[in-house]
Amino acid sequence: MTRLRHRPALDVRVEIRGELPREDAEYARIRSSALVTDLGPDAHEARLRLTRPLDRSVTRPAVAQASVELAGVGRVRVELAAVTVRDAVDLALGTLAGRANRLRELGDLGLATAYESSYRPQYAPRPLAERRIVRRKSVLLARRTPEQATREMLALDYRFHLFSDALTGQDSVVHRRPANGGFRLVRAHSAARLGGSGLPLTESPHPAPRLDLPGAARQLWLTCWPFVFHTDSTEGRGQVLYRRYDGHYGLITPIADPR
Template sequence: MTRLRHRPALDVRVEIRGELPREDAEYARARALETATALGPGAHALRLRLTRTRDRSVTRPAVAQAQVELDGAGPVRVHLATRTASESVDLVLGTLAGRAVRLSEQGDIGFAVTYESVYRPQYADRPLAGRRIARHKTVVLARRTPGRAARELLALDRRFHLYTDLATGRDGLVRRCPLSGAVEPYLAGSEAVPPLDLAEAARRLWLTGGPFVAHTDPGDDRIRVLYRRYDGHYGLIEPVSGGRIGAGILSALN
């Protein structure tokens, strides 16, 4: 007797945020299911989030974020924005599928920064006095070589990625070079990750206008990253053993 093996039900979830026409939401769900099916049995847990911002300072208001888990390779993520919802859905799922296939077949997605400048989501134009740390995230840093941390950075479509350096045991950070797109590794306490308190890191983020400031906390010599959120506020990432944030720490910005 021959038994037929069936693939388990696809784990596909679509989240819609903001005001979108019903046909856009239905299109997003259909395309997500289609993409998950095309990626085959090695792909699991495809997530698609589609957001329509009402901020008039943003010229590409349709923001899409997609992620899928691959057997033996881990997560792949893409985050971008266009003018219309359907365009964002097509672009984010097409990019996700291409990167997933390359990662599964070749072990990395390459060092090209696809859509980095053209389709990266935009920052809302929020007055300095109205900004605050809207998200504080603590993380457990995995032990990695700089090379593996760089591959994870690109697969997750991030500007920076934290890890524990396998050789030294120190906190490390890999980041994209804004001009070349190459990935550069740094350790806590280096020139690129200097000792700063949070208020000084916030001042530097404001003065430089960059996407983030990585610094070493003088209290425990561990890495912190203060970064700009797309809603115009700030976020803070620190190792799980870091200290607590005091109230009003960003008062020096106002």
Template sequence: MTRLRHRPALDVRVEIRGELPREDAEYARARALDTATALGPGARALRLRLTRTQDRSISRPALAQADVELDDAGPVRVQLATGTARESVDLVLGTLVGRAVRLREQGDIGFAATYESAYRPQYVDRPLARRRIARHKTVVLARRTPGQAARELIALDRRFHLFADVTTGWDGLVHRCPLSGAVELCAAGSGALPRLDLAEAGRRLWLGGRPFVGYTGPGDDRGRVLYRRYDGHYGLIEPVSGGRIGAGTLSARN
């Protein structure tokens, strides 16, 4: 990882994964510093990660992820993929600045950002027999209102967001609809999430062709999410038993 410092108030870090020409890596570093200046005061910890996959099943192999902490608007994250490294860098950093401006000026990034982007990263076409749960996270869920959870879902560019409802105490799941991109809410304690074991959740994930399955585990009403990773494997998020935290801390990121 290469660490760059533009000024003491803003730490800028650029990480390059995979083989890239030196000039493309330097371009990414220069654009990250330019973006740090454009974000202005109140921006902290800008991160840019650029990955180029060699998998031939991927038509947009250059994946860029950028995120920043804003003192007045919280975290913002964007993840997009294109055919070339420079195009991905320009697209993801430009989108990040645009979202930061909207969050500061209007308090949200608009419903236009909820659609499934044409530049969303692609899944590696991994044979079913070779897939496994490559990441298993147990998390303490943050207490949020559904509105706050939906706002974080969009600002963090997620497909889903698991949280604890500050009013009802139930685990909640906000997610984007696959076709319309609209944000929907499911509450674990209300029966909106099906009660499944892990094997059945995996079967539904495979048969349904969706990016994730939200469910409650056998014997409790705690929400869980089994999801597809872009490397072709699966990830699992489960809440810590009995664990929830206050409104000042973010919940897990998928």
């Protein structure tokens, strides 16, 4: 007797932020389901979040954040923006499919992803006096080597990645350097010489600055950087204050390992 193996029900979720026409929302759901089907049985837990802010100061207001879990690979994610919702859906899901297939087949995204996409969402202008920390996220930092953290950052399409450095145990950040397509490592307290790496990864000779939140916000404003990695003024843990696309700020702080 031949037993038929049925694929479990696909876990595909579409989240809408703001008001979108019903036809666009349905289009997003259909395209998301098709993506998971096309990627094969090792793809599951697909997520698509659509945002269309009312702010008309940006030229690409429709933002699509798409991700999928691949067995043996992990989570792959992209966040891109376009003029219309359907264009953003097609752009994000098409890019996600390409990255997922490359990771699955080659195990590496390649260095082309080191450069910032021209379709990355734009920051909405917001007066300094109105900016607030509207999201606070506490995370248990994954223990990674700098190279592992960098490759994970690329797979998740982040500008920076906060992690626990496996070489020193320090809170650390790797981030993109779009001007030259490279990456930079900053540790919370001290520098340590990097070993060999297949990536264009350099290390800051200086530890993260010790700042309180007003000081970090001031540096973020003065430099126009997308984020500021610093150690807090009480416990000395590394944390990241970053710019959100809505013009406000977000804060990522580590929590102690319960072990």
